[in-house]
Amino acid sequence: MKGARRPEVRLPALEPYGGGELEPDGDYDGVEFRERDLAGQDGAGARFMDCALTECALDGTGLGHARFLDSVLTGVRGVGTDLAGATLRDVELAEARLGGTQLYGAELERVLIRGGKIDFLNLRQARLRDVVFQGCVLVEPDFGGARLERVEFVDCAVRAADFTAATLTDVDLRGAAELGIASGVDRLSGAVISAAQLLDLAPVLAAQLGLRVEG
Incomplete structure (x- = not known):
């Protein structure tokens, strides 16, 4: 698993915006x-x-x-x-x-x-490379058809995410404090999750595979 490279932004002395519209x-x-x-x-x-x-x-x-x-x-x-x-x-x-x-x-x-x-x-059809989501809350993010490479989720809540037709490479979901996937669970190849997250996602995975759990 290759980690994401974080930005190193060093701003120069800035000029205040002079006003007017963009x-x-x-x-x-x-x-x-x-x-x-x-x-x-x-x-x-x-x-x-x-x-x-x-x-x-x-x-x-x-x-x-x-x-x-x-x-x-x-x-x-x-x-x-x-x-x-x-x-x-x-x-x-x-x-x-x-x-x-x-x-x-x-x-x-x-x-x-x-x-x-x-x-x-x-974020449908977007391309994410070396992106880190840290300490944030994402409600129903749509990654449909997106390409994610070296993307990390750290101490954040991901609720009802859509990964339909997405392509994942070196995507680290282990650090997500909350991980909910509404659709596209079949596209998680290329991602890594924790054992606890696997248990949480078991019902979604079972539904995707057509498994019926009884008793």
């Missing part, structure tokens, strides 16, 4: 967004390099195909944030409160998601 295909380099209401804005295709987003509102924010590189997002919150097709590389996402976030077809590489709670995270 721009599609905008270029933000060394910028700090602090307590900004970015709800409903369109930053599709924008590039965020060496940036910090702290306590920002992202309700319905359009960030499709945006690129977040060597950046830190702390305490961001929002419902329906659109990050479909986005690239996150060397990124730390800490204490987020998000719901219905769209990361469909996104690429995540060396990403640490630490603390917070994310409901209905859509």
Whole structure:
């Protein structure tokens, strides 16, 4: 089992964001967004390099195909944030409160998601490489058709996850404090779980195999 490589983000001195709305295909380099209401804005295709987003509102924010590189997002919150097709590389996402976030077809590489709670995270057809979920709560995350390589779940709760048609390589689920899989249990080849988790998943595995347990 190969462990995930974690991001090592070292931000330079940052310039405060000057205001105004995000721009599609905008270029933000060394910028700090602090307590900004970015709800409903369109930053599709924008590039965020060496940036910090702290306590920002992202309700319905359009960030499709945006690129977040060597950046830190702390305490961001929002419902329906659109990050479909986005690239996150060397990124730390800490204490987020998000719901219905769209990361469909996104690429995540060396990403640490630490603390917070994310409901209905859509990672269908996404590619995750060297990603760590640590101390967070994931409610009904959708990994359908995604490719996961060197992904770790550490001290986090994973509830009703969907791994339908996913491909897993060196995925470590042993550290998940809570592990619930709603569908796609047949796609867990390439993952490692603990003996206790195997017992918890026994009913799902039995159902997948068509086994009837009686007595």
